Amino acid sequence: MRSSQVAERTEVRLARLRIAVITAAIITLLMVVVGLVADAVMTRAQNDQVRRELRYGAARGDLSSPPVCTWLYAAGATPLANAPDGFPVRADLDRVRRTDEAVERVVHRNGTVYLARTEARADGNVVQAVFDLRFQLADRRHLWYALGVAELVGLVAAAVTGAVLGRLSVAPLAEALARQRRFVTDASHELRTPVTQVYTRAQVLSRQARAARLPAEHRDGLARLVGSVGRLGAVLDDLLLSASLAADPARPAERVPVDLTALARSVVAEEAERIRDGGLTVTVGGARRSLFVGGVESALRRAVGELLSNAISHTPAGGRVEVTLTGSGSAVELTVSDTGPGFDPAEAERLFERFHRAGDGGRYGLGLALLREVVTGHGGTVTAAGRPGRGARFTIRLPECAAPPERIPAAPVTAGHV
Template sequence: MRRARLRISVITALTITLLITLVGGVAHTVMTHAQDDQVRRELRYGAARGGLSSPPVCTWLYAPGATPLANAPAGFPVRADMDRARRTGQAVERTVRRNDTVYLVRTQVRTDGELVQAVFDMRFQLADRRYLWSALGVAEIVGLIAAAVTGAVLGNRAVAPLAEALARQRRFVADASHELRTPITQVYTRAQVLSRQAADEDLPARHRDGLARLVGSVSRLGEVLDDLLLSASLAADPARRSEHRHVELVTLARSVVAEESDRTHEGGLTVVVNGPSYPLCVDGIESALRRAVGELLVNAIGHTPAGGRIEVDLARTGGTVQLTVADTGSGFEPAEAELLFERFHRGDGGGRYGLGLALLREVIAHHGGTVAATGRPGCGARFTVRLPECVSAPVPDPAQPVTAGRS
């Protein structure tokens, strides 16, 4: 919503600015042409008929043997033009910059054979043009202020209905997810009980498999609800500063890996955590960051075949904490790197899809960080998260060794 309001304000400001600039450019062009035409008419009249002792306003006349007026500008007449006009009999016009101003000079032979050079001082015309640009500058500033106010008002009015609709949608998602959590938890618990009872009783294998799939489906449904609740919570209150704490990522990563140890052992996977012995702290919501790291690990587990390897690396790089999860799984097409973070995206091979990675990016962006993915088909994938490091985090001792954990 803020981006939409800002975009409307910027577009309004640019529109008003362009209009003022266009009007100013047209006014300047018209005034310049009108002044030039008037100056040339006066110059030609003065050169053809003006009296040497009483020339037109802003004009000085020079002729061989005539004494210039006392207030005549220095540096005139232009001898080269007089020689050329005398030799060719053709009038010569040029613009001369002298004495911090501009002069329009015309040299010609009059009908009575007298050689005359007329010099017109354009300082007043140039001053009028400068005044015009100054007025346009003031109008531009006033226009920008008016554009900012107008854009803010238009932005608020234009975006208000959409903002209200989105707020209602978020409230609905949060309320629905919250209300569904309890019955789904009850269904999940009951399904687990039935699955355990089925294992102890002499039930057909297809019934036991059906109960196992039911438990898995209900578990995934609960995870989706948790994702929706977290996403709605972040969208409804992006700041949530009261919940921010210093979170130590090395400990958090090891804890997440330990929580998934049963799944990694069942899949025959090796998971290694490489991190420094000193703490790497970030400012954020621990539960959200735990969910983000867990999503990366679960994603790697789900796409790494038996006997594969997953590495979780943590390091400090230029004021940020970098967490990388790399696997030896199926990988993905490089062109799909950004599409992976879209909600419910499924790649060509059917891998890496759902709400999790989209929510992961929301969580990381909420904490002021970035997440990127790289990979190739059949060569595994690498997800890199960068988060701003806490200012109060201790400075590491370079002599301390790097430790690694295995699950």
């Protein structure tokens, strides 16, 4: 999988390529059709002309001075000195004498093609006229040669034309995508401050309501308001991170070795209150050493936090969430598995679509889609596996990197739980 920006650029390039290919194919097809029509018209015209001359020669031609490219054979007549070998066709002469019906056939002799017509004249003499088709066949070959050259030139011209048309026609799409990203970034920035202020004020009012012992319905209403504004702030944060990743995913200058083991423990600690309120057990295990990956710590923290938050949200009270880290020297795997309701395996890939609505009615919003953008922006992959009623398992795989040189080796990390 690729980051959003790479995917958009790839789609734009593919759109240009499709337009270029379609344009070239249409022009090529038209030229082929024109060539076939020209060949058919030329062949028919030649055949009609040859047959007219052949019939005239067989019926009225002078035996001693036949038309050009034609030879006449009859009983008692001496063939011309340049007459082709293998003629006349005796079987046709005998057949016409028996049936008095004209016979016309194509004969392949001497490396060329002849058209032979045998018929009985009004005076009873049976005459066979033979026409050499080599010049007509040569004209057809020259026609196809010229069409082939024109086809190659036309194909090059069509490819260039298609490329130009593709660039001109797709340019508005690329500009629209860029404007969309700018709008999301600008809108998110403009909304972030007032939403943060509203969220802070709502929290203060909620605490004051509890201290003043206001009626339960008022306290519950303020609590719901705090939750709603908090979720709105989380969506804005997601949009901002997604826009920044699309604009410049995980810039190399910002990449540093990140201890994924310590980061995972820190994320679990941040969710301690939710874990306790939900009556869950969360463990962190696997590798007994620090595992480093190169990347942006804030983005990776958001990705791991999304996986853990997703597992906590879908695991009922008394359930268990396991965070496991393993390293192979070339890659680091972080797996978050839970004992929640799971999901249909057919939806595993669609879970990472923005605002995907699962078959059970659950909606996943931007979180998992943003998670994939972060992971792919760091050169990694993320997969999901699960079965209905048997929980879910999400696995992030990232390239492992060396620890920072100035770092003092940490004490061995042991499995723990919250």
